[in-house]
Amino acid sequence: MALLHINGLTHYFGGLRAVYDFNLALEEGELIGLIGPNGAGKTTVFNLITGIYRPTKGTIQFNGQNLVGLQPHQITAKGICRTFQTIRLFNNVSVLDNVRIAFYSQVRSNLLDAFFRTPHLVSEDKALTREAYRLLEIFNLERYAQELAMNLPYGEQKRVEIARALATKPRLLLLDEPAAGMNPGEIDRLMDLIQRIRQEFGLTIFLIEHQMRLVMRICRYIKVMDFGETIAEGTPEEIRTNPRVLQAYLGEEVE
Amino acid sequence: MAQWQKLRSHLSAIPVLAYLLGFGIASAIELFIGYPVASLLGLPTMPTLFGIILVQQSLALLPSAIAYDLLIYLVPTYIAARLLTPLVQKLLQKVPSQRLMLVYVLALFLVALLWGGFHEYRTMILCLMGINFILCISLNLVNGYMGEFSVGHAGFMGVGAYIASILTVWVFPRSLGHLVFPLALLAGGAGAAIAGLLVAIPSFKIRGDYLAIITLATNFIIKNGIENIERIGGSRGFMGMAKLTNVPWVFFWSVLTLVLIRNFVLSPYGRGVIAIREDEIAAEAMTVNTRRMKIIAFCTSSFFAGIAGGLFAHLLLYINPSSFTLLKSTECLVMVYLGGMASISGSLVGAATFTILLEMLRPLEVWKWVLIPLLLLVMLLRRHTGLMGFREFQFLIPREEAEVYGSTSH
């Protein structure tokens, strides 16, 4: 039984066919990649999985449960979390609170505890704060804990986004172009980081890359999209030599 | 400029609590020598609100009024604050930090009584300040913390005012007075919260900024609705309330509101509300149930507006639908943006400043209608975050949070 099972996923924006007949059976522990030229429909696939859009057609099942029609917060609480292609941090909030916000669905104290700041809430919040610091340490971000997120350099902001996503305790992590805007050195370090958190948190990872550099190196299985359709899938070697992929990437560099 | 800097750092080295106590001592001295000093300076009566009212009557009194403020308030406050500084610092170290807020609250209450407890007009001003504070902090929850734009706060205030008044005048036995006053206020708050719920459910059903237009409409509906209910006086208004609102009650409800809203915004749920302001899609993606939090924040905000309304009604002893128009809502907005977005300290500063400003503007009469909306417009256009925007006084932050954030305010 696959952890994430997508069948015939199709999505139209008005007359524009953004995603057409997308299928996926993602097993627990896998790390797979989704590539394709700009506008191919990759981000839309993530938006459909996480409930931001409701698909025109098709089914999405996570751990055997249907996801279509659920609110994004419910889907994340089930164990799928994501990062965004363009960083979407809570800018005027400290890095620590960016992470603490993501604990929302795990909070056991109720609203009355919150209004009266009961000992139960205080001790729970303390535990969450410790946990947030632990996550920040893994990403080498603890010294920024009290800094507003918007004051961090770009690369650090990208790491905060991943740390924040992990705070929701996902089983499946969706990364949307994590290497965008990074130089080769930074990309190497990012790859190490992804491998490390994958081990440490027992994650299944599904990642989008526009460039092929990162994907070809860390993913054992890759899907390629163009104009909403899946035009190829297979191992990096198969993808590299696939004529349809080469054609789709015509005019863009293929490694 | 260097001297100005030096003066500033000198003045800010003195703890806020010392200033507060210093002002209390100045007020106590005023009780004894206020009248003689005023007549010595050629003022017709003792200035009740720092001479603002006297100057409105005759501009020629300005120098004397300033001299009075210097002699009675500024100089004694400064001297007392300086002398008290070592003592206050020792006290602040001794008091366990979770009791710190209690110390400030008690000191503030004492000072308020000393300054205003013996003058009818000052008592009125203090009560209005407290009521305005409750309005301001509750609106700040929606407009500052949650980043939505509610423009009809006075409507909910009106609901609370009418419900509380009807209860104390027609339902509860008059002899019980203060005993049942909290019940009447709570009922007013609950009524306002229900009205808030009726607004919140459709407003937050779909994503997008519908709240401004819906709250605008709601403000009109509530006002016109009350106008058309003859049973409660229609446009003639409603009266017969006993004077139940006084400084202790206003103080109690202000502190209660402050503590509850502070606790809420510092809780995981409050952080969810702040996440909505920052990025709603990211908030949802991080498991925040944005629709639920929006409804809860909005109802909480309306609830406290209702409490403020009840206090207001039992202070003025007469209410009518035009007490709760868009102008009153605009006043609430001005307080929020003047004091500071997403700040409890800002709500304190905003309400206090605005209450006094309003007294200063009293001679303008109808021009108020032009000036106050204009003030709001300017602040919104300049993206003014207010005097204390996104910042807090240290003593308002609970110990655990202060530890997390070291000594920086946030």
Ligand SMILES: Nc1ncnc2c1ncn2[C@@H]1O[C@H](COP(=O)(O)OP(=O)(O)O)[C@@H](O)[C@H]1O
């Ligand atoms: N919210 C939207 N409304 C209309 N069209 C959209 C929307 N989001 C994406 N699109 C369109 O859908 C197509 C796929 O976009 P996207 O999934 O972002 O591509 P990718 O992530 O592969 O670059 C593009 O043509 C894009 O313009």
Ligand SMILES: [Mg+2]
């Ligand atoms: Mg994309």
